Amino acid sequence: MGIDGHCLSARLGWHITQGVDVGHWVAERVQGKYFADGSQAIGLERDGQIIAGVIYENWNKASIVCHIAIEGRITKGYLKAIFNYPFEFCKVKKIIVPVSSTHAKSLKLVTKMGFVEEARVKDAAPDGDIIFLTLAREKCRFLGVENG
16 A cells, blocks of 8 residues: 555654544444454554554445544644545545534534535434445545645
């Protein structure tokens, strides 16, 4: 996949990584499950600790589903990597992010990233609705971002 090309200097303690550990870290935080077969997980470590991660799954060549968890400051290089993967590597037209309607912090984060609500399934989450937010390739402002 080549995501390490977007990595910050190791002397700063930042490292973009991928794999099962990242997938399980994200799944735990989004109250889901991670299945390595058919999924991709991209994380950001600082000083050896995962502080952010995404899981990409259900790729159908036109879209891909994404789950995001962040517990620290993220970098431009990491944003570039997590949007480069679906749009440049997988060549999707759209990323789909399902978020519980009661998780205001997650809704604020993905909205700030440029995702917009496209659909809502009533009473589909244990504590509310599931909102499906999407980001189309042409609306993604993180493609072509400089590392940093």
